[in-house]
Amino acid sequence: MDFKTLMQTRYSVRNYQPEPLSEELLMEVLEAGRMAPTAVNKQPFVFVVVNTENKLKKISAAYPRDWFKTAPQVIVICGDHRAAWKRGNDGKDHTDIDVAIATDHITLRATELGMGTCWVCNFDAEQVSKALSLPDHIEPVVLLPIGRPKEAEIPSKKRKSLSDLVRFNEY
Numbered sequence: 001m002d003f004k005t006l007m008q009t010r011y012s013v014r015n016y017q018p019e020p021l022s023e024e025l026l027m028e029v030l031e032a033g034r035m036a037p038t039a040v041n042k043q044p045f046v047f048v049v050v051n052t053e054n055k056l057k058k059i060s061a062a063y064p065r066d067w068f069k070t071a072p073q074v075i076v077i078c079g080d081h082r083a084a085w086k087r088g089n090d091g092k093d094h095t096d097i098d099v100a101i102a103t104d105h106i107t108l109r110a111t112e113l114g115m116g117t118c119w120v121c122n123f124d125a126e127q128v129s130k131a132l133s134l135p136d137h138i139e140p141v142v143l144l145p146i147g148r149p150k151e152a153e154i155p156s157k158k159r160k161s162l163s164d165l166v167r168f169n170e171y
């Protein structure tokens, strides 16, 4: 799939088939996260795969939506605030930027391999940290359900026009 088609094919999947991914497929997708660029190559993230019934239940409690429970597994993309690069002149912590790029790599590779994902950030981070026994400097940034989409149709994209987004030389 060429990159333009890949971008158009990826969408937020909110209904999954129940079968979990093979470990081989899962590792293929996580490899795309590993290859993501990061500030000063710090790679300040950990991918926690949640795939047992007990842990999925706990993660779902932190994001209580019926559709979310259809995901056969969830990758919790965690940022490592200790490891991340902080900009010298103002201390800006680049954890979230690095996590976002890794997550995007994962979503696009998953799409290429016929799987669906959905970024989820509107969850209770404290509950997730507790469920996964995360140390204090490790923040759960994204819950990424992943699996085969149930529906076959790709919804049309709702996006601002380029003319709304692009400026030249000044705001």
Ligand SMILES: Cc1cc2nc3c(=O)[nH]c(=O)nc-3n(C[C@H](O)[C@H](O)[C@H](O)COP(=O)(O)O)c2cc1C
Pocket: 010, 011, 012, 013, 118, 119, 120, 121, 122, 123, 157
């Ligand atoms: C940072 C971020 C956080 C998001 N959080 C949620 C969320 O908590 N729940 C949800 O259903 N979708 C969430 N989404 C998905 C967006 O709603 C979705 O990407 C957007 O509406 C565009 O639709 P598309 O992904 O199908 O192209 C999030 C997306 C991003 C990038």
